[in-house]
Amino acid sequence: MSQANTLMAVLVGVPLVGAIIAFVYPRLAVSITAVCAGVMVAAAAGLTRLVLSSGVLRQDVGGWAAPLGIGWQVDGLSAGLLLLTAAVGAAGAAHRAFEALEQPFFWPLWLFLWGALNVLFLSADLFNLYVALEVLSLAAVALIAMAGGGALPAAWRYLLASMLGSTVYLLGVALLYGRYGALDIALIADALETDLPSALAAALITLGLLLKAAVFPLHFWLPSAHGRAPAAVSAALSAVVVAAAWYLLVRLWFAPFGAFQGNGVGVLFGLLGAAAMVWGGLLALVQHRLKMLIAYSTVSQFGFGLLLLPLAGGVGAELAWRGAVVIVLSHGLAKASLFLAVGGIARSQGHDRLDAVGGFGSGGVLPWLALVLAAASLLGVPPTGGFAGKWWLLQGALAEGAWLWVLAILLGTLFTAAYLSRLLAVLLRPAQRGPQTGRPSPLTALPGFVLALMACGLGLALPALERLLSSALVAGGLP
């Protein structure tokens, strides 16, 4: 039994065991979540170290090798996302614990969400991924609905969209299974031929995942769901859940469906990404609520992630790859931090309307600091993680002479600056005391602040990131 196997088993098993304990003994929920969070941060870090030292890891679950059994696979990308999940999961849980709201079911649902995400980033089996996606959606729906009132219709839309997405995805998986008799991504990648069933399967799976990633024309469900959910939940959804769907897209389009690249498919993805940046940016500009502004910014920011696909085949592939992954990671940290900070501000003010919310310092200084730092990273101010990501992506695009995508990156950054400047305008207002009774604990703002620091600090960890995201540590290799 190897160390890798133990670490992976811990990442899957611990949150699920924690979920059971938190459900059966609600009194222990907060403490068990804290224990789980600690263990998982450590396990994700350990696994990342292992990937750095010994390359791509692969394990057979239950001792049954694919195609019969299910495989687990960790490379640089999944290790990075596992770390992101651990950071956001722990920070969100801490935020929630400091908020001290009386909702005992939050904890098991949160741990289920976390466990499902870990399975998603580990699994290399298409059907196992389907089940993990379903666990993820159900937990997310329940967590969104927890906010009550207007969050119920949002939860409903989210449920419907993600069920449709997973059914369409499953149809694609069924076709692939009928074609190749395997569910393992690597096995399918080896066998893939560019015939009609495979193409249709690729299209269906992509469509399902695009729906889950809320990519431009299919983003309709995201803003209300992310804008209405409790702060910690919005943070996790925007930072990691959307990234999970993006991760699957990249994973599949790099290895098995890479064969279909080049027939203009990459360009299609790029155009979708560019459209998402523009449309999400435009809508973020006209929102009246802080949380909604941030939610639309998620739609816009994932446009950058999609630009990876048109750039993947060329000479700038490695730069673009590194850039896109770092953008997604730093976006995750920054966006989670923004949601947590805004959640704290909204609680202290009793609302989050942009025209009436108080300026810097209302409801504590820490959330505003987090807001500023996270916004800086989102925008790409050097030396933050966001800057590094955009810089690499831009260099990749320049290296390939892909002027269209260079333009898109610049335009997307422009839009980001435009809607973030609305935050800046709020910042300069005089501070206001909210009508709140019973101040929330000042500790509530701490997790968001830590995440913001991490988003900025990512820019200082570039050598490590470069190594983790080098082409040697990509399962299946860069195309």
Add this chain to the structure above:
Amino acid sequence: MGWLVLVFDGLLAAALIWLAWQATHTPGLFRSVISFIIFGLLMALAWVRLDAPDIALAEAAIGAGATGALLLSALGRLVATHEEGAPWQERRDLYFWIPAGGALLGLLTLAAWMLPSPGLGEQVQDALPESGVQNPVTAVLLNFRALDTLLEIGVLLLAAIAIWSLGRMPLPSAPAVRSPALPALGRLLFPMFVLVSAYLLWRGSHAPGGAFPAGAVMGAGGILTILAGAQPWLTGSVHGPWRMLLSLGFAAMLALALGVMALGQPFFAYPPGLAGLIVLALELAAGLSIAMSLVALYLAGQPPDHWEGEARGE
């Protein structure tokens, strides 16, 4: 006899399509729900035709039984079920849907037609002796792809938690007529439910059956006895046993998956020789939890801490 089979398939397919259309596109919510229940019934026949008795069993128990009960009781609880006007929006989008639907259908059928479907039948056959059971489907579910099943039982538990998190159990609308036959029916049928699910559980290792149909039948039995007016002995209370029973199957599988690692095995790898026993134990725990989860799903909310007075709703 070839033409007989063809006619049978054709009739079944036509009926299924018609029912699906009824369920999704025609006015009258009750009619839709009934159509869907019958759809499930006929799907069970389709599974039989496709040589999938395991799925037929599950469809009969879950599809035709539990889903029907869920849908009907939800329908009764919907306050605003009035449907004004057409069940679907204006027909202006027909110009989009007919070509788009036709194209999708054509592509899908063509693609499906072209599939060689190599399948994993041989690998399953080869590995079957090591799996500890003789029924290949059970072997796949509880051994080869046990991680899927773990997550699936997790989904059931999660659904129950999600439903509890949405609020308290809505007060049941008691039957308008208190028929003396109802409690008698409950008393008469309950032992049968227990018997049949025990039988299915036992069958599972060597023939179609196993935890899923058994748990579903047991869960349906629980729903029926609640409908018949029996006082559930399980409460939503933290101290009650329900939470434990709900998580039992999931906890047992997780404990096993992690526990074997203490023996030096990789995650979820059964120690050689013990596979048969382990699968049986897992099936028992999973079956119980599935039954409990189905009842929880049916109750549509967190049950009260004490049943007296509160839940009767009168």
Add this chain to the structure above:
Amino acid sequence: MSLTDLLGGLLVLLGMPFFFLGTLGLLRFPDAYTRLHALAKTDNVGLGLVCLGLALYSGSWLTGLKLLLIWLLMLVASAAGAGLIGRTAMARGMKPWGL
């Protein structure tokens, strides 16, 4: 083909008309009460004959027992169902045909 096989087949055949009669009643009778009456009886007689016939045909006690159980369960379900529907319909003020 043995005598029991033949007898079994005949009984199954004999059961068929009852199903069709039940459906005829379901389609042609004027209201829910009369349809109830048509279905509750005929279908179960039909099923009973099929079960009996198949039990003879199979020639195995165990299978026969299972078939008997299936028939009894259907009988209980149908009797209880018919009773419940009729009673509830009456209580809800649904008027029988001809009154």
Add this chain to the structure above:
Amino acid sequence: MTEVFAVLVLLLLLNIVVGLARVLRGPSAADRMLASEMFSTSAVAILLLLAFILDSPPLLDVALVLALLAALAVVTFVGRAWSDLQSRQSESARGMESRESD
């Protein structure tokens, strides 16, 4: 003999298909529920016959489960669904009596 049974299976399926007309026409919820009950009886018969035609004993278990659960839908219907539906359906039920008494 199995050929004869196969024809009977077909006839029973036809029986269900014809019975679907009652689901279509209703008019009351009770009528539709009745029709669905009739279908489960027919489906059980079909499964029993198929068990012998295909020589597949598991189908008997499927039939057993169907028979066991047949009561569930009706009881849920009477106990839960009808209580609220009734107020709306009874009007249409009365309407149908005048319509259908031809």
Add this chain to the structure above:
Amino acid sequence: MIYLLLAGVLFVIGLHGLFVARHLLRKILSLNVLSAAVFLLLVALAREADPLDAVPHAIVLTGIVVSVSATAVALVLLVRLSRPREDQRKLMDEEGG
């Protein structure tokens, strides 16, 4: 094979229903029809394989349980959504305690 065609038709019906149906309950039914179509395709394909392939059967069994769970959650959400506001607030209050 007829069942492949059937799966396709059911998929299109379910998809159409999901997009155009007005009542939310009907959207849930459409989703169920949609998943039934996918299951049907899987099993119909499994039958083509030689020898009979048990993996799709197991997958479909898992899928059925998952779809029942999702349906149950959707139904409860739907019931909570359809309650009049007054009623909903009462539910929310209860939720706290």
